[in-house]
Amino acid sequence: MNKGVALIRTITVVALLVLLPAMAGAQMELLNVSYDPTRELYQEINKSFSKQWKQKTSQTLVIKQSHGGSGKQARAVIDGLEADVVTLALAYDVDEIRMKARLLPEHWQRRLPGNSAPYTSTIVFLVRKGNPQRIHDWNDLVRPGVKVITPNPKTSGGARWNYLAAWAYALRQQGGNDARAREFVTRLYGNVPVLDSGARGATTTFVQRGMGDVLIAWENEAYLAVNELGKDRFQIVVPSISILAEPPVALVDKVVDRKGTRKAAEEYLKFLYSAEGQEIAARHYYRPFDKKVAAKYAERFAKLNLVTIDDIFGGWSKAQKHHFADGGIFDQIFVKQLKR
Amino acid sequence: MGLFRRKHAVLPGFGPSLGYTIFYLSVVVLIPLSALFFKTATLSWDQFVTAVAAPRVLASYRVTFGSALVAAAVNGVFGVLVAWVLVRYRFPGKKLIDALVDLPFALPTAVAGITLASIYSANGWLGSRLEPLGIKVAFTPVGIMVAMIFIGLPFVVRTVQPVLEELDQEIEEAASCLGASRWQTFYRVLFPTMLPAILTGFALAFARAVGEYGSIIFIAGNMPMESEITPLLIITKLEQYDYAGATAIATVMLLVSFLLLLSINMLQKWSRRFADN
Amino acid sequence: MNVAANMNRTNGKNGSNVSEPAWVRVLLTAVALGFIALFLLLPLGAVFAQALEKGWDAYLAALKEPDTLSAIRLTLITAVLCVPVNLLFGIIAAWAIAKFSFPGKSFLVTLIDLPFSVSPVVSGLIYVLIFGLQGWLGPWLQAHDIKIIFAVPGIVLATVFVTFPFVARELIPLMESQGRDEEEAALTLGAGGLQTFFRVTFPNIKWGVLYGVILCNARAMGEFGAVSVVSGHVRGATNTIPLQVEILYNEYSYAAAFAVASLLALLALVTLAVKSVAEWKINQTLVTPGSER
Known part of the structure; x- marks a missing residue:
């Protein structure tokens, strides 16, 4: 009681x-x-x-x-x-x-x-120090034996940028078309041993678990990972072409x-x-919108060929429906891959 | 004589207690769960079938239910053993071990997943020792089972333990006085008494493993068709704002688990009646 | 009675006729301990090893962070609200189910088990479907400025749902294995219904009740999936300990994440202390008035 x-x-x-x-x-x-x-x-x-x-x-x-x-x-x-x-x-x-x-x-x-x-970013590669697999561009990721870490585009927004950047690269190569791009992306995901559900989970898999040779990541995330988790263990590789993430x-x-x-x-x-806000963004490795601030921090951000989602994919709704919806291309490459 | 019939009437409080049980059950479980069915019902039959029987979904059922069965069976054996040792034997650090059994409940599932992945990954404490033997745990279907065993263990131990604790040792003494060997006593006397609790523990460990998400995704690898669990597919559907598709898969999982639990509960009732006779 | 049984058990250790041969005992203990070491001790060790990776000061600093403190507070509130309602339900349901037979009993028990088999994510989702802005009650709640989802009530509701079966599930097999002879005897001797429950039934099921509460509490504090869906993840407001752990982990503050996680692991050890004290106290009270049995 x-x-x-x-x-x-x-x-x-x-x-x-x-x-x-x-x-x-x-x-x-x-x-x-x-x-x-x-x-x-x-x-x-x-x-x-x-x-x-x-x-x-x-x-x-x-x-x-x-x-x-x-x-x-x-x-x-x-x-x-x-x-x-x-x-x-x-x-x-x-x-x-x-x-x-x-x-x-x-x-x-x-x-x-x-x-x-107000700030943009792009997709780059994070590799282990010294770049032992000599990864310099997207086509190095589809080489047999290279293990690529990227999250699942169906559950992670960042992973969708990764996927689309790879697709855009293949499309912009000589003789590139949708069929080639699809084949390229299929081979790329054939090299992926783990599909984490989010971008940070993928970073952890790469950094903490020691899985994979290369991590495809947001530029700002790659810098954060290098700064927070070890400059002596990782380095950033900037591909020839990537996507402008807004x-x-x-x-x-x-x-x-x-x-x-x-x-x-x-x-x-x-x-x-504002200038203050833009500076803060730049300090966190987001590419600032403001030209003046961008000029000030220019040496922070590698120059590379950036394509937009509107140019290549005709906007997000289309890209989402075509590539990532149930039964879309991403699903198809996986079901096919496993039938082989 | 008349005593037998009066048995049911003698104890008080049947009406109110059953009434309250059903009321609370409805408010907390049944009404909220009905939302699941109503949402699923917004799909046409064809849409429903496409959602729940796509090849990837079917593969995920195999992975999820298969691993959960194995994990629950492992827990059934080792859980009973742990409960037995904890109740019957004395050894240093016993109390600590007893408390440890609850760890899988207390540890947030995400932490459990991260921790297990860090132990079993190729550069982890155990993973680095298993790797040379050709055994890969993290990021394979085996990892899923390990996570499921971890989260399900307390269910078996904690359902069997109280039954063992309340067990009257006089029965065992009597059995051994009558010439039964220790094994016979266990098999004929103790085991039937424990069986309902073991089955309950097994069923709960299984049901919990089927629905588990947080701890598994960190260690599973999540590759479609081979190590992708059904709850992950539900999340995938949600990410696409496909609530109805998500609830459809959830409904299928729920029905399967319900039928399994129901059959185990019936089996249990039957086994008790068998033990009573 | 209880004390006598305990003494009996202690004697049994010295190889009396009701125990196993010594080598069997050693073997079984070894196997059980090996299993526990592999599946429980190792993860626990890993948690603490990683929590203390940066030393004691970092460990304590991680726990003193305001967001972490607010997460601890929210978790305690949730557990304190959830456990009593589920305890009451568990005892009443176990009484109805274990002491009486009626048609549809297995069905009812299975319904009680249901929350276990519902994926935690789905347990959160159903509350979104009901209370969410696009759900059944969402617009009405918003018009009346009542916040359920993405606020404390939603977190409590989801936790009650997830921990719903624990006490009942713990007690039902226990009470069934005991039958109802003792209660019937008490009633025949003129005891009232509640008196019978508190003086006859309760002493028999007290360990079960305690285990049930411990499990219910541990799960209430540790629940991640369901709470994650209904919480909204607002820092310092709707984050529970498990969510805070996830946040810290995602910020690459691995040591801090494990430090906070170790709190929940410590919880398991605290419950052990509570259990031991309760055990000791109950034994004390039983010695004085003699046994009812």
């Missing part, structure tokens, strides 16, 4: 613990729903922006972050996660938010400069209007394009 009293007491105490912080929250709050590799970037952006906001308006602004796979994050927003802004890996995911939940207008991507991408940012209109945070959210996105 004593037990029951103690239990009720515990529950009351805990209930109070849950409720109190909720009542104390009087300051303004923004939620930025983003994808995996941007954690470090937005931690710094948020700090700088709230400081600036405090100076301007003397209001305390708390910016909360949520990170995960891009598609999963988009789904959470569709299902009701109250994001004031989304900063995702692909425009396709923001388009899904627009179509499935109608939280933002059709022209969202034209509201901000550069297709709403991770878009967007205001979620319906949410900011309901929460009354539009002003702050708009300023937040503008801050990303």
Whole structure:
């Protein structure tokens, strides 16, 4: 019987613990729903922006972050996660938010400069120190015996960029056409021993588990991995051609209007394009949109031939449907490969 | 005599306890799960079949259910052994080992997966020793089984353990006084008493292994057609905003597990009646 | 009675007629310990080895991080809310199922098992289907400004679902193996229903109840898949310990990730202490009033 009293007491105490912080929250709050590799970037952006906001308006602004796979994050927003802004890996995911939940207008991507991408990135290779397999370009990845680590494009946004970059390379070679590109990609995935579900999982497999000879990764992720996990163990290889990745940012209109945070959210996105925001992006190895900042950090980013998804694939919706949907080319190459 | 019939009426609280059980079960389990069926029902029959019987999906059923069966069987044998040793024998560090059994529950599944992968990968503690022998665990179907054995072990141990603990040793003494050998006593007296608990443990370990996602993806390799588990395909469907397709596969898995659990529960009831006679 | 049985058991160790030959005992123990070492001790060691890779200071610093503290708080809240409701259900359901026979019993037991066989991801998904903005109740909840999913209530609901069967599943086989003779005897002697339960049934199932609670609690704190779907991953707000571990791991802070994970491993060791104390206390109380059995 004593037990029951103690239990009720515990529950009351805990209930109070849950409720109190909720009542104390009087300051303004923004939620930025983003994808995996941007954690470090937005931690710094948020700090700088709230400081600036405090100076301007003397209001305390708390910016909360949520990170995960891009598609999963988009789904959470569709299902009701109250994001004031989304900063995702692909425009396709923001388009899904627009179509499935109608939280933002059709022209969202034209509201901000550069297709709403304040920073861009590309796909490069990470190899073991000294480059023992002598990997210099995409065609080295399909050599027999080379083990390639890349995540599953069906579950990872980053992996879709990897796949499309390889496809674009094959297409741009002499005599390149869809059939050749398909064969190239098929051979490439024939060299993949593990398909992780996310970009960071693939990095771990390559770095911690020692699997594979080369990791296909975002440029900023490759630099982060080298800096965080060992300059003496890995090096970056830049291929002759790669894809221009434009991770878009967007205001979620319906949410900011309901929460009354539009002003702050708009300023937040503008801050990303400001000199300060651009510098922070460049320091985290994202290619800045601003020409001046880009010039300042030019030696950080290798020059290479970058193609866009619109040029080669006619936009995300098409690429998604053709390559990654169920029964699409990616599925076909796997079912075929195993029948052989 | 009359005693037998009165047996059912004597104990109080049947109505309220069963009523509450069904009520709580409905609120917490059945109503939420019905969402799964309603969502699946938005598909036409053809769409449903394409979703649940595509070659990759079929291959994933084989991988998932096959590995889960093996893992549950391994746990059935070793789980009972561990429970027996923990209840009956004395050895240094026994209490610590006893607590360790719960580890797979306490450790977040993702951590378990990462840890197992780090142990069994080619550069890991165990993987580097197995590799020269030609045994690869991490990133192969064997890795899936290892992860499933890990997460399922406590189910068998913890269902068998209380039964063993409450077991009256006088019965064993009586059996041995009557001339039964130790093995006969175990086989004829102890085993039938433990069987319901063993079956429960087996069924739960199996069911849990079938649905497991977090710990397996880190060690499985996830190659389509050979080491891709069904829960991963559900996630894949979700990534494409195909909720109905995802729930369709989930429904199939649920029905299969349900039928398996149901048959084991029936078997258990039958085995108890058999033991009683 | 209990004490007597314990003493009996202790005597049995010295090769009395109810135990196995010494070599069998040694062999069985060795095999069991080998299995445990391979599947439990090794992973546990790996967790702590990696947690302490950068030394004690780094370990403690990882635990003191504000986001980690808030994750610990949320996890504790979730467990404290989940375990009692499932405990109550477990005892009541086990009473109905184990002490009475009725048609459809196997079916009912199987329904109780269901949450085990539902993939954790799916257990989260069903709440999204119900409470999500595109789901059944989502628009209504939003209109009334009630947050369930991507907030604490959603996390609690998903955890209750996932841990639902533990106590019941632990008690049903135990109570079935005990039959109902003792309760019937007590009732014949004039005891009331609740009195019978607390004085006859409960002492018999106390270990089962304890195991059930321990398992339920451990799983409630360690659940990853289901919570991951309904949490929204907002740092410092809706992250539980397992989610925090994933975040740290994905930030390449491997040592910190394992440090936080080791908290949950320590939990298993703490429950052992709780169990031992409870065992000792119950034995103490049993000695004084004598046995009811």
